[in-house]
Amino acid sequence: xxxxxxxxxGLTHHGSEDTGLGNRGPQSKSIVVPFGFWLFVLSDMxxxxxxxxxxxxxxxxxxxxxxxNELFDRGLVAVxxxxxxxxxxxxxxxxxxAKRANMxxxxxxxxxxxxxxxxxxxxxLYEFSSMIAEGAGPQRSAFLSAFFTLVGCxxxxxxxxxxxxxxxxxxxxxxxxxxxxxRRLLCFSIFWHALDIIWVAxxxxxxxxxxxx
Amino acid sequence: MSQYEEPQALNVAPGxxxxxxxxxxxxxxxxxxLALLLTGVSFWVASTTAIWGPGVATGLVxxxxxxxxxxxxxxxxxxxxxxxxxxxLALAFGVMIVFLVMVGTIWIMGHMNANMGPTPEMANLMxxxx
Numbered sequence: 001x002x003x004x005x006x007x008x009x010g011l012t013h014h015g016s017e018d019t020g021l022g023n024r025g026p027q028s029k030s031i032v033v034p035f036g037f038w039l040f041v042l043s044d045m046x047x048x049x050x051x052x053x054x055x056x057x058x059x060x061x062x063x064x065x066x067x068x069n070e071l072f073d074r075g076l077v078a079v080x081x082x083x084x085x086x087x088x089x090x091x092x093x094x095x096x097x098a099k100r101a102n103m104x105x106x107x108x109x110x111x112x113x114x115x116x117x118x119x120x121x122x123x124x125l126y127e128f129s130s131m132i133a134e135g136a137g138p139q140r141s142a143f144l145s146a147f148f149t150l151v152g153c154x155x156x157x158x159x160x161x162x163x164x165x166x167x168x169x170x171x172x173x174x175x176x177x178x179x180x181x182x183r184r185l186l187c188f189s190i191f192w193h194a195l196d197i198i199w200v201a202x203x204x205x206x207x208x209x210x211x212x213x
Numbered sequence: 214m215s216q217y218e219e220p221q222a223l224n225v226a227p228g229x230x231x232x233x234x235x236x237x238x239x240x241x242x243x244x245x246x247l248a249l250l251l252t253g254v255s256f257w258v259a260s261t262t263a264i265w266g267p268g269v270a271t272g273l274v275x276x277x278x279x280x281x282x283x284x285x286x287x288x289x290x291x292x293x294x295x296x297x298x299x300x301x302l303a304l305a306f307g308v309m310i311v312f313l314v315m316v317g318t319i320w321i322m323g324h325m326n327a328n329m330g331p332t333p334e335m336a337n338l339m340x341x342x343x
Contacts, residue, residue: 057319
């Protein structure tokens with residue numbers, strides 16, 4: 001059996017000794033670290049599932065106040081969605097150039113990732129502030145409490161992600177493309193893609209289903 | 214490096230990391246294209262009158278799940294490759310918990326709302342239904 005055939009049936013992975021598939025010791029760090037971070041991301045999604053369940057239970061509990069149809073603007077949501085999706089895509093490009101240790105392109109893609117994330121965040125803050133100005137703040141009804149908790153929690157994640165992004169850009173700049181820095185960047189990209197997955201659920205369940213006539 | 218041959222393009226799952234910069238970028242571009250397409254279809258389905266009304270919400274949920282799948286495969290590289298077994302198992306467990314929490318809550322709370330009839334003041338207090 002050639003090495004390639006062995007790789008296809010899963011006995012080995014390109015001849016590497018640390019696949020964990022036999023008695024060859026633990027997986028390499030480049031496998032274990034993203035796996036651990038993936039577990040964190042999945043548990044974060046479990047938290048969001050509770051927030052989604054709360055929102056779905058309370059969406060009609062408007063206490064005579066504004067309803068989903070009166071509050072949400074699909075145009076703004078479309079721009080937010082495209083900005084976050086492009087941000088996720090550009091983050092992937094940054095990973096491709098980072099693997100090849102290309103400083104200029106990596107920093108450029110990461111800046112673009114951050115700018116698109118900021119566009120998303122500013123639109124969300126604009127939406128929140130105009131809702132609060134109209135008297136549709138989180139204290140108005142159970143529906144609005146659930147809305148601000150769910151969407152605000154996602155926005156908070158994006159904010160933290162942007163801070164992390166800035167940190168990673170500084171670390172790449174000062175420490176270069178060392179193995180552990182690349183692993184951190186990989187974890188950031190997993191986080192950033194996961195936020196986009198959660199946003200897909202938010203724009204579908206909250207905004208699109210909320211504005212069906 | 215000559216120990217093994219570069220796997221042929223057809224042997225690589227869509228999200229599997231490649232060693233070729235072009236095919237890596239192409240995978241991301243395909244993912245972006247599919248995600249944009251599914252997003253566009255979602256917004257169209259939500260605003261069209263060509264689809265039977267009560268089916269629209271279900272259709273939107275299906276489209277959202279499809280888009281999550283695209284993100285998982287093309288952006289997060291969750292594939293059937295040998296390195297990915299643990300990631301896939303963790304994902305399966307996560308999906309199960311998410312499903313139980315969401316469907317269980319919506320099911321139970323929906324029935325509670327329907328069965329809270331006798332004291333309207335109390336029902337209103339509990340759920341703030343106007």
